[in-house]
Amino acid sequence: MLSKSTEQVSDDHIAAVRAFNRFYTRKLGVLDQHLGKTPFSLSEARVLYELAHRDDLAAKEIGNELGLDPGYLSRIVQSFDEKGLITRTPLAADRRQYQLSLTAKGRQAFAKLNLSSQNEVAAMLAQLSADDATRLTQAMATIEAVLGQRRSRPAAFVLRSHRVGDMGWVISRQGAAYAADYNWDISYEALVAEICAQFIKNYDAAREHCWIAEMEGEPIGSIFLVKATDEIAKLRLLQVEKKARGLGVGRALVEQCIQGARERGYSKMTLWTQSILVAARGIYKSAGFNLVATEPHHSFGQDLIGETWERDL
Template sequence: MSSAQRVAAVRQFNRFYTRTIGVLGDRLQTTPYSLTEARVIYELSQGEQMETVELRNRLGLDPGYLSRIFTRFEADGVVRLGRSQADSRRQTVQLTESGRRVFATLDQHAGLEMAALLDRLGDSDQMRLLTAMSTIERLLYTPAPGAQVTLRPPVAGDMGWVAHRQGVVYAEEYGYDHYFEALVGRIVADYVENHVPGLEDAWIAEVDGVPAGSIFCVRKDETTAQLRLLFVEPWARGLGVGGKLVRQCLRFAIDAGYRDMVLWTNKDLDAARRIYERAGFQLISEEQEERFGGMQTFQNWQVRLSEATV
């Protein structure tokens, strides 16, 4: 598919989805407000007060257009405009009590309309739709500065995601063949089938609720834990995801009573290597091998957990 065809396909989907959710016209269904006006009200509902310039930057709106919206909202009694205490040159805006009631009505109507849309589908098709929407969100998501990184246990679908995403990303970035994805799949399957609670664990990292990385801690022997499958999505790099995952893995191994932790990696993974070095890992050995579609230099690293940086 050519670049022009891909662009046309995305635009076609946008037109279809906009038409489906009923906001193609000038006003939202059952409300007197346009989609943009409803979005402004939603953003204002998330806090007590904000500067208008912050709201404008967040939504990417033209200053004149936003000013006209505020003029209408103020006339309707929906918002209250003022001046920032920190800088009187800056205008502030907040919802009035009437404005919060407007938001509650908009929110209720939106929920009912979306529930009606989902009711057209059976349970399995609803889950397919939600999975596809999550994929779109993940692929197009760009984290804002200060985005929140959280770790959680794996849930249904995460193990497949780990194997799929590592297979795709390492093929794109390093030219790995399908044997690498098969290796990841075997590691994941072995963890699921032989998981020892209290001695092994795994974590999925999320950035603002979007899956962004993973790591596994598995038992190598009675005194040694092994760090496996550290992965960070390309769009989430630089946010501290990898470091947070490694520190969690180390803390778990310490609490589980292990003495050492080891890992196996590829010399080409520079960002991961820097994370390991900061955590206290030391290079023990390396060897070259023809694997994953080319010559690789594999490395073995180790850290005494009592000396790890967590």
């Protein structure tokens, strides 16, 4: 029997939502046994996504977040473990529960899955005009905001290619962030401006790219892939807004940059950072980069220790 509040819901509204659900699932093909052209089911892909974007989750947390049956989740975790995609560590507070983390193989599998999903959505959006694509994503944001307004979980973020106006944002936010966090002077902003200007002037889509992280229509981070040599790609200007830290944005940007370098035929990646940038160094290390050289220097009004990191692709 329907509750009084449920009885007050318009039949037309119910029919409209059900019709939209049928249309949307057909459009995206999520009723297929496997997601896109990957070997993963929709539920397996959702678990991979959670592990890729949130550090050291317990299996029980994933089950609660995604509403998965414990038995079904257990089978997914067992399958991932057997395939070498995850590591399982018993929790100190409850040895019956496990903390899950993606292995390097697991991160590679997620990167392929993520790229496949991005390509499918890109193909769908390519059929729309720029105005229609904006209307569509704004409508989606409205749906998420209305249906998710009682949830406490942070909003999801997306990675997109750079567009007009982004370079100005990168220069402004990099300069302001490093001045606030590390007291670097305006010469750093000048360096970022020079890097961005050269990137735009010499942009070669076959060899270089910039990704902007965006949440609820607002930029929250960036990363650049630029050519060092024909064989070596350089990662530059990783930055995440303070309000978006802890959501896995930095890790997602670095993984996307690595995947982008592989797709463009590079055999190695390199980057230059500073010893005081602890969070960024942690991301680089977990992504497979190795520290190969250090050099003290005085730049941006500070005494710093520059570090060169590399990884094979």
